[in-house]
Amino acid sequence: MENYLVSSSPHITSPRTTRNIMLDVIIALVPCVIASVLIYGLYPLVSILLCVGSAVFAEWLFNLIRKKPQTVGDLSAVVTGVILGLNLPAVVPLFVPVIGAFFAIIIVKMLFGGIGKNFANPAITARIFLVLAWGGVMTSYVLPINLANGAGELVKYLSEAFNINLPAAITSATPLASVKAAIESGANPANGLSALNMFLGKIGGSAGEVSTLAVLIGGVYLAVRKVIDVKIPIIYIGTTAIFTAIFFANSGYVGEYVWTYMLGGGLVFGAVFMATDYATTPNTNLGRIIFACGCGFLTVIIRKFSTMPEGVSFAILLMNIVSPLIEKIIPKPYGHPKRSMMDYFAEKKAQKVAKGGSNV
Amino acid sequence: MKRSFKQNMIKSGAIVSNGIITNNPVFRLVLGTCPVLAVTTSAVNGLGMGLAATFVLLCSNMLVSALRRVIPDKVRIPAYVLIIATFVTVVQMVLRKFIPSLYDSLGIYLPLIVVNCIILARAEAFASTNPVLDSALDGIGMGLGFTAALMLIGIIREFFGSGSFFFGELAGIKMGWQFSALSDFSMSIFILPAGGFLVFGLLMAAVNALTDYAQKKKDKATQMRKSEIKAKNEIKSEEVAL
Numbered sequence: 001m002e003n004y005l006v007s008s009s010p011h012i013t014s015p016r017t018t019r020n021i022m023l024d025v026i027i028a029l030v031p032c033v034i035a036s037v038l039i040y041g042l043y044p045l046v047s048i049l050l051c052v053g054s055a056v057f058a059e060w061l062f063n064l065i066r067k068k069p070q071t072v073g074d075l076s077a078v079v080t081g082v083i084l085g086l087n088l089p090a091v092v093p094l095f096v097p098v099i100g101a102f103f104a105i106i107i108v109k110m111l112f113g114g115i116g117k118n119f120a121n122p123a124i125t126a127r128i129f130l131v132l133a134w135g136g137v138m139t140s141y142v143l144p145i146n147l148a149n150g151a152g153e154l155v156k157y158l159s160e161a162f163n164i165n166l167p168a169a170i171t172s173a174t175p176l177a178s179v180k181a182a183i184e185s186g187a188n189p190a191n192g193l194s195a196l197n198m199f200l201g202k203i204g205g206s207a208g209e210v211s212t213l214a215v216l217i218g219g220v221y222l223a224v225r226k227v228i229d230v231k232i233p234i235i236y237i238g239t240t241a242i243f244t245a246i247f248f249a250n251s252g253y254v255g256e257y258v259w260t261y262m263l264g265g266g267l268v269f270g271a272v273f274m275a276t277d278y279a280t281t282p283n284t285n286l287g288r289i290i291f292a293c294g295c296g297f298l299t300v301i302i303r304k305f306s307t308m309p310e311g312v313s314f315a316i317l318l319m320n321i322v323s324p325l326i327e328k329i330i331p332k333p334y335g336h337p338k339r340s341m342m343d344y345f346a347e348k349k350a351q352k353v354a355k356g357g358s359n360v
Numbered sequence: 361m362k363r364s365f366k367q368n369m370i371k372s373g374a375i376v377s378n379g380i381i382t383n384n385p386v387f388r389l390v391l392g393t394c395p396v397l398a399v400t401t402s403a404v405n406g407l408g409m410g411l412a413a414t415f416v417l418l419c420s421n422m423l424v425s426a427l428r429r430v431i432p433d434k435v436r437i438p439a440y441v442l443i444i445a446t447f448v449t450v451v452q453m454v455l456r457k458f459i460p461s462l463y464d465s466l467g468i469y470l471p472l473i474v475v476n477c478i479i480l481a482r483a484e485a486f487a488s489t490n491p492v493l494d495s496a497l498d499g500i501g502m503g504l505g506f507t508a509a510l511m512l513i514g515i516i517r518e519f520f521g522s523g524s525f526f527f528g529e530l531a532g533i534k535m536g537w538q539f540s541a542l543s544d545f546s547m548s549i550f551i552l553p554a555g556g557f558l559v560f561g562l563l564m565a566a567v568n569a570l571t572d573y574a575q576k577k578k579d580k581a582t583q584m585r586k587s588e589i590k591a592k593n594e595i596k597s598e599e600v601a602l
Contacts, residue, residue: 107558111565132548132552132554132555133547133548134547135548
């Protein structure tokens, strides 16, 4: 008998830890980081490292001041930092990543109780904060570099480290900005855009989200390792396509709008890395489907009707906020008897009579 | 029972400081948040709004208190609103004549002082049951507390949002500084409503933390004086309450 181990439940535990999962996410983000270096040079790497450093330092400092156990080791601050860095335009003044990372960690995450207790995705909220704070800086995107001109191109943008107004010669419009202009003029949105360049990422945009290929590599890795629920990205991207087709049905360029909306901007990056955050998305299957559909719907609404060309971050933030409400929609368990409204009222009435209340 | 002069002074001080610190209408009672968030894009606007509300609060508190035995209970709210509206109209006319720039920048929020929760709440909670002098002091305290809160939020939002400190013109006096070096770095979110909520929330958290800290210190001091057993009981009851 002495060989039996007596312990209280749970008896079956998962070998996966937070640190473990976060490490997988970091590995999945590596293709995006490499792609951003290949597309924009070393500058995005600097701002990503700055984001990670500031995020980790902010969490360490917060725990130190609040006299809480250190939680830096779970690597979630690193993930937030990398995602935020990839969300910023390729060339931003260097104080932007630092302030963004501090905002993400301290205000969005730690003030609400740390990992798992934040109601909104820290990286997205910080990005939105930065967009609202420095609209000019956060919407000026540089042209991709041309590596065929030699390795010197890699350091091309490093001289812009503190420049608030980037010279017009090196900035480029994002595909979504030209699509936005096409909505107003009624022209073909795909004019001057190449699907291959957009898939590979040779366009203007945020450092990490331009290369759909790199994002998909990371997404497949996460799906294989079962870190993310593939339902969310697939349904999110799918509903975006469907609603784009619906909203632009009479524009004459349905197909063009659908593929430019899929490949331009941060849709795929947002769907894979930000809409799948555990803490800020519903836990139920039905809830996740509703969450992803809502994200897709809001993305198209914002892209088409608002003044902003891009709406992924706002859509995900809005759905993050309603997640607790979505989670309350729980499907009836299997075998639960079906009841009509009439039965329900009859039952209520019977209860009332049984209680001895006045019969209305 | 007649109070001595000294007692009177202590009580008056307590009434005033109650409004400014202990029961600050913005940070502790969370009243009148609509003008707080809307007009605090600059410190000067906050100061103007605060002073206008203080004037209305002082006058309406005094009048409500003076008429407290005359106003029938059932129609007291309409009566309060009528009294407050009178003074708001006066403020509105005076501002329009003498400080038109402030009148313009406060916009709709100036006539809305009529339904400002702070003024109605103090009429209902304090002035309707207290003598005229105490009500006047309460009006001053609450009004100054409101003004201070508006100014604090305004200073922070203005500094980060437009890179200036108390910049503007009030009643013909130019004041404040505009830092041209900061204007490139100013974060427009602080001028937007989102920044208003952000600053409001953070300041409220800070004020709560400070009051908690002060309360804890006070509790510790009283506990030291009490006997060991009694102190133990207190901790236990606190734990239960938590």
